[in-house]
Amino acid sequence: SQQGEEDPQALSIQExxxxxxxxxxxxxxxxxxxxxxxxxxxxxxxxxIRSNEREKHSGRLRVTLDTSKxxxxxxxxxxxxxxxASYFCATDVIQGAQKLVFGQGTRLTIxx
Amino acid sequence: DTGVSQxxxxxxxxxxxxxxxxxxxxxxxxxxxxxRQTLGQGPEFLTYFQNEAQLEKSRLLSDRFSAERPKGSFSxxxxxxxxxxxxxxxxxxxxxxxxxxxxxxxxxxxxxxx
Numbered sequence: 001s002q003q004g005e006e007d008p009q010a011l012s013i014q015e016x017x018x019x020x021x022x023x024x025x026x027x028x029x030x031x032x033x034x035x036x037x038x039x040x041x042x043x044x045x046x047x048x049i050r051s052n053e054r055e056k057h058s059g060r061l062r063v064t065l066d067t068s069k070x071x072x073x074x075x076x077x078x079x080x081x082x083x084x085a086s087y088f089c090a091t092d093v094i095q096g097a098q099k100l101v102f103g104q105g106t107r108l109t110i111x112x
Numbered sequence: 113d114t115g116v117s118q119x120x121x122x123x124x125x126x127x128x129x130x131x132x133x134x135x136x137x138x139x140x141x142x143x144x145x146x147x148r149q150t151l152g153q154g155p156e157f158l159t160y161f162q163n164e165a166q167l168e169k170s171r172l173l174s175d176r177f178s179a180e181r182p183k184g185s186f187s188x189x190x191x192x193x194x195x196x197x198x199x200x201x202x203x204x205x206x207x208x209x210x211x212x213x214x215x216x217x218x219x220x221x222x223x224x225x226x
Binding site for chain 1: 143160203220
């Protein structure tokens with residue numbers, strides 16, 4: 001079963017605008033990760049934020065984590081057409097195999 | 113730097129046939145994971161290996177599914193007596209150790225069961 005939910009399920013913006021995606025999860029975690037998936041392809045790791053961190057940056061990406069609300073957000077600034085993809089948050093369950101539990105994803109479309 | 117590779121990339125089969133997929137992880141990664149992804153959904157965990165030992169299997173992995181990692185390097189995932197519901201993308205991922213939380217994914221094998 002899916003651990004989390006991304007919101008919105010689909011997002012369409014103009015190139016140059018910022019895109020914000022949200023993720024909620026249900027159980028306690030060690031860390032939360034964001035992955036990108038281009039249509040029909042494998043997943044590319046974007047960023048990992050640990051449960052004791054509140055914010056992390058990587059290039060045009062900014063991730064926040066609120067463990068009290070069990071939620072995270074991914075902000076992509078100055079979007080480009082190449083950012084068009086599906087974005088998934090993934091959490092690792094504290095007990096178990098460090099397997100990743102994914103949400104259903106946000107489909108992001110950047111219009112030129 | 114060689115990433116995770118999967119073969120074949122696409123497989124079309126008839127219901128009832130057996131199929132086998134292969135995953136080659138990043139060299140020296142001792143953890144290997146299999147996930148399944150259906151259209152419009154996120155990947156779902158199937159099973160994982162620590163070296164050659166299969167340590168956990170999801171309830172999604174019915175008895176028609178079997179995975180091996182005989183020498184702790186590449187892995188195979190076999191589906192016997194395929195059903196139309198098995199149609200999905202099968203993704204493999206690897207990581208360096210239990211402490212390296214980032215999993216690196218392969219391009220996936222897309223299976224279509226007719």
